[in-house]
Amino acid sequence: MTEPAHQKRKRPPTASFVVVANRLPVDRVENPDGTTTWRTSPGGLVAAFQPVMHRHGGAWVGWPGAPGEELEPFVDNGLQLVPVTLSARELEEYYEGFSNATLWPLYHDVIAHPEFRREWWDAYVEVNDRFAERAAGVAEQGATVWVQDYQLQLVPHMLRERRPDLRIGFFLHIPFPPTELFNQLPWRLPILRGLLGADLVGFQLPGGAQNFIRLVRTRLNLETRRDRIQTVDRRTVMAAAYPIAIDAKAMHELALRPETEERAKEIRHNLGDPQTLFLGVDRLDYTKGLPERIRAFGELFAEGLIDPERVAFVQVATPSRERVEQYRQLRDDIDRLVGRINGDLGRLGRPPITYLHTSFPQTEMAALYRAADIMVVTPLRDGMNLVAKEFVACRTEDQGALVLSEFAGAAYELRQAYLVNPYDIDGLKERVLDAMNDSPRNHVRRMKALRRQVFENDIDKWANSFLTDLEQPAPEEGT
Ligand code: GDG
Numbered sequence: 001m002t003e004p005a006h007q008k009r010k011r012p013p014t015a016s017f018v019v020v021a022n023r024l025p026v027d028r029v030e031n032p033d034g035t036t037t038w039r040t041s042p043g044g045l046v047a048a049f050q051p052v053m054h055r056h057g058g059a060w061v062g063w064p065g066a067p068g069e070e071l072e073p074f075v076d077n078g079l080q081l082v083p084v085t086l087s088a089r090e091l092e093e094y095y096e097g098f099s100n101a102t103l104w105p106l107y108h109d110v111i112a113h114p115e116f117r118r119e120w121w122d123a124y125v126e127v128n129d130r131f132a133e134r135a136a137g138v139a140e141q142g143a144t145v146w147v148q149d150y151q152l153q154l155v156p157h158m159l160r161e162r163r164p165d166l167r168i169g170f171f172l173h174i175p176f177p178p179t180e181l182f183n184q185l186p187w188r189l190p191i192l193r194g195l196l197g198a199d200l201v202g203f204q205l206p207g208g209a210q211n212f213i214r215l216v217r218t219r220l221n222l223e224t225r226r227d228r229i230q231t232v233d234r235r236t237v238m239a240a241a242y243p244i245a246i247d248a249k250a251m252h253e254l255a256l257r258p259e260t261e262e263r264a265k266e267i268r269h270n271l272g273d274p275q276t277l278f279l280g281v282d283r284l285d286y287t288k289g290l291p292e293r294i295r296a297f298g299e300l301f302a303e304g305l306i307d308p309e310r311v312a313f314v315q316v317a318t319p320s321r322e323r324v325e326q327y328r329q330l331r332d333d334i335d336r337l338v339g340r341i342n343g344d345l346g347r348l349g350r351p352p353i354t355y356l357h358t359s360f361p362q363t364e365m366a367a368l369y370r371a372a373d374i375m376v377v378t379p380l381r382d383g384m385n386l387v388a389k390e391f392v393a394c395r396t397e398d399q400g401a402l403v404l405s406e407f408a409g410a411a412y413e414l415r416q417a418y419l420v421n422p423y424d425i426d427g428l429k430e431r432v433l434d435a436m437n438d439s440p441r442n443h444v445r446r447m448k449a450l451r452r453q454v455f456e457n458d459i460d461k462w463a464n465s466f467l468t469d470l471e472q473p474a475p476e477e478g479t
Contacts (some may be wrong), residue, residue, distance in 0.1 A: 276306075
């Protein structure tokens with residue numbers, strides 16, 4: 001869309017289905033002629049939710065991506081987009097601070113140290129309140145509002161106070177931590193109460209739902225029965241697992257396009273037509289286990305267990321949260337690690353590790369997935385990991401293999417992957433070799449099973465199962 005921005009903006013009518021997420025699904029692009037275009041923003045939540053929104057219609061409430069930007073609601077690509085303004089200070093305190101330097105590490109098993117700062121919490125409360133206000137203004141009487149992720153855990157309660165007529169769902173895209181970690185949080189009670197404003201609280205895995213139920217029982221003294229919680233205002237809240245999925249068919253079709261296949265061949269050719277091409281694709285995040293993975297490959301090359309003349313390893317690391325100190329540090333560490341391995345082991349024109357700190361269009365991602373033989377997905381902790389599922393969906397000929405961390409939510413469903421403990425570098429090396437040396441017959445057998453799983457449990461099924469449970473009236477007390 002390239003018409004001038006002011007022509008596109010209009011106040012949205014109220015909607016019967018509203019998604020509330022930290023980010024709108026688009027980034028603004030200023031064209032040289034002064035017009036504005038919107039481009040899909042990267043990331044797991046948007047990738048998962050775009051198809052859901054296109055099927056259901058409705059409004060999406062979120063931050064448009066630039067500090068201080070005040071935009072009227074507008075329509076893009078058939079979606080009603082309702083921008084929430086965040087100041088530079090709020091971004092620093094609510095987003096980079098409380099969301100990404102407190103909650104993100106805490107919820108990912110404290111892989112990095114979470115910082116607890118009271119001013120960050122205050123900003124979190126303030127911004128959550130603004131999102132709730134915006135959603136309350138957009139939702140029509142009796143509408144369904146689906147709130148997304150760790151940045152907005154107070155919104156369900158704040159929204160219910162304003163609009164008791166709504167059906168409110170919440171889905172957490174990242175892990176919900178074990179009780180002893182969650183209990184470190186100075187603001188644990190308001191967060192639990194915030195989530196309990198929803199009728200349905202969804203998690204990636206049953207373990208997350210169980211952690212939450214245990215916490216509301218022990219910390220808030222609420223009565224719980226299986227996946228139901230009785231609140232003090234005598235509502236029934238359901239807490240259950242809904243492992244998130246992908247639009248497998250769309251991904252498969254993208255992979256099948258002749259231009260994707262052509263590009264996949266070109267990628268392999270540019271890498272020297274290796275016998276085996278390993279691939280990693282991750283946001284550059286300390287949860288994704290990049291240093292451990294790179295170290296394992298460095299050792300495999302150095303010890304002659306894989307031959308850099310015949311094997312290539314491509315690691316794409318998509319830039320992420322670059323203003324947060326821990327992320328800057330990680331980037332430097334990885335640069336150094338890759339530089340050292342390639343410096344020690346590479347020869348002219350053929351580095352053992354091709355490391356790309358950049359993001360690509362989805363077509364290029366599909367070509368990479370097709371080009372690769374073995375995908376290496378080894379996060380230290382991950383809510384789900386869509387990359388693993390996307391790779392499987394792109395294996396149009398049932399070939400290749402997936403090496404997958406036990407600590408990715410995806411491991412719960414993708415049992416036929418080569419599962420691995422990513423903290424165990426020797427184990428990781430062994431698993432990489434197992435995957436590489438296994439017979440093509442075993443690869444096909446495993447891949448067929450993985451594909452069945454990914455195609456049978458796609459994003460439509462995921463959204464329908466959450467929304468069906470959300471629409472169900474709560475059972476009478478005592479039943
Ligand atoms: C969070 C949770 C959970 C990546 N680089 C590019 C690109 N991507 C796309 C991938 C995939 C998505 O971004 C990444 O999703 P992941 O699930 O792997 O990871 P997170 O961003 O951490 O997502 C995660 C997810 O939410 C959904 O609930 O699975 O556990 O952490 O779709 O393809 N896309 C494009 N260019 C890139 O360079 N176009």
